[in-house]
Amino acid sequence: MDFQAVVDQVHQEVTPHIGEGKVADYIPELATVDPKQFGFAVATVDGTVHSAGDVRTPFAIESISKVFALALVLGKKDSGIWDRVHREPSGTPFNSLIQLELEQGIPRNPYINPGAIVVTDQLLTDSGDALAAMRALLRAETGDAELDVDSVTAASEARTGDRNRALAYLMASFGNMRNRVDDSLDHYFRQCSLAITCEQLAKAGLLVARHGVRADGGQLMEREDARHIIALMTTCGTYDAAGEFAYRIGLPCKSGVGGGILAVMPDQCAIAAWGPGLDVHGNSVTGAMALESFVRATGDTVF
């Protein structure tokens, strides 16, 4: 398939819509991002990248980091993580508290905020430094030794992170946190603030598309673990819009409020779309549009 032609077509189709949606403003630093940006990149499993638009502009990875945190935790056998987080779609917003109390502090899945905080807490226990582990992984998979946290965004997340604190302390009250709540949250806020470009995200996503095989050929996790990560992207990766994403796009996706969406076509490619304007569920408007257009052009879905 001529992926570059497909990527160019996607870019052309989305261009009239660039700027649509609303940038996240509950994290003040994200509100300063120019909404009139858009990038689209496809990395095929052989490592080739095709891209168009603003594909070398860094943006905050936000909740897409949850995929990589889970990969690192699953890469270590017997972490016991599935005793601490379930695997069902929540049908609620990513930072909702309601279900968490009703379900005794066990989050519905690892891709909503409480689930991701538990995963980061586990990674902190396993590695001694969750942020360092994730940054090292992303540096290795993207080939960019400079990839790092945007400290202004991280400070902004921490300053306005009361909802995440409430989630974490509620879980602690049920005995579902292993480290000091503030320590785990510090790693969580910084992992969300890692700055990544669209091209880099597509490359890093190959880790998932290749079922755990790293850029250097090593195996981060077992093939079955990667299959689980992909399944959860389909059912929970875009929160209370996961059903709509499966219907419209038909690819496993993980979104973040920085406007990025990572999608994978297992054993074929990883696709990254970025547009800062979000819909009411916190998913990128142009990112979703781009993925829809990509699937229309290729005819490839997992269904």
Ligand SMILES: NC(=O)CC[C@H](N)C(=O)O
């Ligand atoms: N959906 C998201 O990207 C949420 C991540 C964001 N850092 C938060 O914790 O609220």
